Amino acid sequence: MLDENVKSLAKGKNFAAFTTLLPGGQPMTHIMWVDADDEHLLINTEVHRRKFLNVEADPRVTVTVIDSTNSYHYAEVRGRVVEKVTGPEARAHIDFLSQKYNGQLYPAENITSERVILRIAPDRQRLN
Numbered sequence: 190m191l192d193e194n195v196k197s198l199a200k201g202k203n204f205a206a207f208t209t210l211l212p213g214g215q216p217m218t219h220i221m222w223v224d225a226d227d228e229h230l231l232i233n234t235e236v237h238r239r240k241f242l243n244v245e246a247d248p249r250v251t252v253t254v255i256d257s258t259n260s261y262h263y264a265e266v267r268g269r270v271v272e273k274v275t276g277p278e279a280r281a282h283i284d285f286l287s288q289k290y291n292g293q294l295y296p297a298e299n300i301t302s303e304r305v306i307l308r309i310a311p312d313r314q315r316l317n
Contacts, residue, residue: 191228192314195264198254199225202289207232208251209243216251217243222286223254229308230254230266233283236275237302244270250309265315272308279304 191199199205205223208216219240224231230252234241244250248270256262274282283304287295 191225191230191266191311192264192316194316195230195254195266195311195314196225196227198256198262198264199223199230201257203254203257205230205232205255206251206253207240208253209240210247210249211239211243212246222290223252224282224286224289226308229271229310230268231282232307232309233279233286234305234307235300235302236305241305241307244273244307250307252309261317263317265313265317266309266311267313268309268311270307271310274306274308275303279306282306 205221206218207221208218211217217239221232250270251265251267253263253265283295287293
């Protein structure tokens with residue numbers, strides 16, 4: 190279950206550092222939009238991107254959600270990608286995120302391949 194404070198940060202207009210593991214084992218981090226449901230952190234990307242290919246090979250990830258009003262307040266979640274959702278749900282979700290962060294729908298011309306939601310189950314949660 191996702192901690193309520195972690196969920197609150199992820200539901201807010203806060204950015205996340207999303208870390209995956211490259212094929213050689215080195216970490217790779219991207220700053221991402223983030224969301225949550227009751228049990229998972231949600232990251233939306235495209236299936237051709239390196240971060241997606243990384244989680245296909247190794248589902249272990251770390252997500253650090255940073256409070257936009259106080260960068261010393263953050264939540265770190267170490268966990269695993271337990272589900273990948275594509276299709277209309279993933280497309281609708283990127284529009285939702287774009288509305289949350291930019292106040293408008295996500296431009297269709299920015300989509301190169303297929304959108305995918307990565308559902309991340311926490312193994313460890315830490316708030317600071």
